[in-house]
Amino acid sequence: MSAADAIAEAPNVATPLPKRRPLFAAILFVLIALLPLAVTFGLPAHWMTLVTRAMIFAIAALSLDLILGVGGLVSFGHAAFIGIGAYATGILITEGRPEALLILPVILIACAIFGAITGAVSLRTRGVAFIMITLAFGQMAFFLAQALSAYGGDDGLTLPERSTVLGYDLFANRTRFFYVVLAALAGCYGLVSMIVASRFGRVLRASRENATRVTVTGFDVGRVRLIAYVISGMIAGLSGFFLANQTEFVSPAFMSWQRSGELIFMVVLGGTGSLHGAIVGAIAFLFAEDVLASWTEHWKAIFGPLIVLFVLFTRGGIVGILGKLAGRRDG
Amino acid sequence: MTTSLLIVQILNGLQLGILLFLVAAGLTLVFGVMDFINLAHGVQYMLGAYLAVTFVSLTGSFMLGLVLALAAALAFGLVLEFLVFRHLYERDHLDQVLATFGLILLLNQGVKIVWGAAPLSVPVPEFLSGSVRLMDGILYPTYRFALIGAGLAVGGLLWFIVEKTRTGMLLRAGASNAPMVSALGVDIRKLFMIVFAFGTMLAGFAGAMAAPILSVEPGMGDTVLILAFVVIVVGGIGSIRGAFVGALIVGLVDTLGRSFMNDLLRLFMSAPSARATGAALSSMLIYLVMAVVLFVRPEGLLPSKGRT
Numbered sequence: 001m002s003a004a005d006a007i008a009e010a011p012n013v014a015t016p017l018p019k020r021r022p023l024f025a026a027i028l029f030v031l032i033a034l035l036p037l038a039v040t041f042g043l044p045a046h047w048m049t050l051v052t053r054a055m056i057f058a059i060a061a062l063s064l065d066l067i068l069g070v071g072g073l074v075s076f077g078h079a080a081f082i083g084i085g086a087y088a089t090g091i092l093i094t095e096g097r098p099e100a101l102l103i104l105p106v107i108l109i110a111c112a113i114f115g116a117i118t119g120a121v122s123l124r125t126r127g128v129a130f131i132m133i134t135l136a137f138g139q140m141a142f143f144l145a146q147a148l149s150a151y152g153g154d155d156g157l158t159l160p161e162r163s164t165v166l167g168y169d170l171f172a173n174r175t176r177f178f179y180v181v182l183a184a185l186a187g188c189y190g191l192v193s194m195i196v197a198s199r200f201g202r203v204l205r206a207s208r209e210n211a212t213r214v215t216v217t218g219f220d221v222g223r224v225r226l227i228a229y230v231i232s233g234m235i236a237g238l239s240g241f242f243l244a245n246q247t248e249f250v251s252p253a254f255m256s257w258q259r260s261g262e263l264i265f266m267v268v269l270g271g272t273g274s275l276h277g278a279i280v281g282a283i284a285f286l287f288a289e290d291v292l293a294s295w296t297e298h299w300k301a302i303f304g305p306l307i308v309l310f311v312l313f314t315r316g317g318i319v320g321i322l323g324k325l326a327g328r329r330d331g
Numbered sequence: 332m333t334t335s336l337l338i339v340q341i342l343n344g345l346q347l348g349i350l351l352f353l354v355a356a357g358l359t360l361v362f363g364v365m366d367f368i369n370l371a372h373g374v375q376y377m378l379g380a381y382l383a384v385t386f387v388s389l390t391g392s393f394m395l396g397l398v399l400a401l402a403a404a405l406a407f408g409l410v411l412e413f414l415v416f417r418h419l420y421e422r423d424h425l426d427q428v429l430a431t432f433g434l435i436l437l438l439n440q441g442v443k444i445v446w447g448a449a450p451l452s453v454p455v456p457e458f459l460s461g462s463v464r465l466m467d468g469i470l471y472p473t474y475r476f477a478l479i480g481a482g483l484a485v486g487g488l489l490w491f492i493v494e495k496t497r498t499g500m501l502l503r504a505g506a507s508n509a510p511m512v513s514a515l516g517v518d519i520r521k522l523f524m525i526v527f528a529f530g531t532m533l534a535g536f537a538g539a540m541a542a543p544i545l546s547v548e549p550g551m552g553d554t555v556l557i558l559a560f561v562v563i564v565v566g567g568i569g570s571i572r573g574a575f576v577g578a579l580i581v582g583l584v585d586t587l588g589r590s591f592m593n594d595l596l597r598l599f600m601s602a603p604s605a606r607a608t609g610a611a612l613s614s615m616l617i618y619l620v621m622a623v624v625l626f627v628r629p630e631g632l633l634p635s636k637g638r639t
Binding site: 135147150307 | 362415428436437439441443618621622630
């Protein structure tokens with residue numbers, strides 16, 4: 001029953017404005033790139049920190065959109081990859097190895113291994129079971145981090161310094177760090193766009209619409225999904241690297257299951273399967289959180305109902321709504 | 332010494348398993364019949380505990396407080412069903428997950444606003460406050476025995492309702508083919524509401540019964556919810572028998588792992604490294620069990636029959 005619904009609705013939700021997508025993304029990146037300039041002309045200075053953080057989460061949301069939006073796999077444990085990236089960064093810096101060119105390969109390998117193992121098990125199931133299992137594996141990573149008493153355990157780990165690149169402290173300056181993260185986000189966006197446009201991406205997308213048909217056509221759906229899951233986890237690990245460097249702190253809370261839920265909401269808020277929607281969603285999410293948290297410490301009591309209302313009454317996310325408005329104007 | 336500790340820990344594991352079963356049974360029932368994944372189920376467990384705190388202190392009687400707390404938990408669950416869940420049954424799982432996730436954020440925070448963030452507790456009722464002497468030198472609190480007994484009784488009742496009554500027959504029919512049941516003239520909305528009320532009561536009951544032995548605090552439902560997911564996945568989605576077996580496995584493995592992993596590792600490791608590895612391994616143990624079960628049987632140990 002619900003599977004039929006999903007198939008019937010999928011094209012509307014998954015592919016809003018495929019032609020205008022590069023343009024939309026380009027405008028978005030130019031606007032973000034102009035932010036430091038706008039801050040010198042009087043925009044609140046903490047927007048720099050906020051947008052940097054939003055871009056870091058946008059990298060993670062983008063990676064989640066690859067499996068959730070394009071592949072139709074609702075992973076509720078994606079924060080684990082952020083945590084692995086953040087902890088690898090934290091542990092290596094604490095051990096006196098801040099070199100990014102060492103840390104990044106370690107993160108990518110660690111995330112690939114974790115993704116391959118958890119993916120191989122969880123992808124044996126579909127639908128709700130997949131949601132529950134990814135949630136459970138995320139929680140496993142959370143408890144593992146809590147048990148790391150040598151690296152702060154439950155209290156987390158404060159980093160003595162930020163990473164360096166070839167010995168040069170590229171991340172020390174706020175504006176420089178901002179542009180490094182922006183470049184990383186743009187790079188990830190380009191990479192994921194290429195993956196989605198490739199033959200592999202088409203098979204992944206098709207497997208969401210009708211896995212049986214793709215299998216009959218001669219593709220190994222399980223393998224395609226596993227590869228997408230691993231790639232997605234590696235990109236999320238990269239966002240963990242930047243997150244640890246921005247906050248100069250890592251803690252088990254980085255991979256709490258609420259964080260995974262928030263990532264899903266970012267993707268859906270922006271518009272699933274559109275890629276740039278994930279970026280828009282992450283930015284909107286962090287700004288909403290910032291505004292609400294400045295009103296009251298009980299901001300979650302407002303944010304929760306907003307999520308419920310959003311799910312009940314909107315379709316296609318922010319990008320979908322913008323697309324509809326633009327379409328109406330064109331017509 | 333080790334034998335007595337083992338017996339006590341097995342009882343503790345059983346007790347955790349029973350609590351998990353009460354929560355998981357409702358969750359798996361709602362999912363099995365309505366194809367609805369309700370993350371807010373853990374919050375209903377938490378509400379059961381908080382309502383027990385309030386009503387036990389208001390009435391001064393544990394039993395009366397328990398009954399009132401259950402009634403209030405049920406009423407609250409039905410309000411949620413009417414306002415939110417009802418509109419999600421036809422949606423895809425992603426929407427269900429997100430909307431109920433939003434409810435968790437709201438209710439965890441709401442509980443903090445109403446009852447405060449500090450942990451609360453319910454006094455153990457007078458008539459169950461003693462200990463039972465199992466054998467020389469081993470005492471076990473009566474209340475924990477009562478909890479195991481009450482949980483088993485509820486489990487038995489659940490089995491009776493599902494297997495032997497007309498409502499139960501409709502539930503099983505709904506679980507295997509809801510549109511067909513509807514087409515045969517059964518009011519499916521009413522059936523859904525009964526199932527949902529059932530699940531809410533079970534979760535609320537588990538929370539209220541756990542209140543005297545656990546600290547009642549915001550977020551207590553989240554931990555239980557995720558453990559209940561592990562239980563359901565291990566046991567087989569939609570299957571109550573599976574939930575029972577899965578809950579006992581998870582309860583026992585988790586409890587025994589936490590208490591004996593250190594000693595086990597000490598046999599071939601130095602004490603400090605055994606402690607560090609033990610802590611990490613024991614907290615991951617149930618997830619590893621889950622992974623192994625899934626690897627061998629992706630549909631769980633006792634999958635419900637007739638699901639397509």
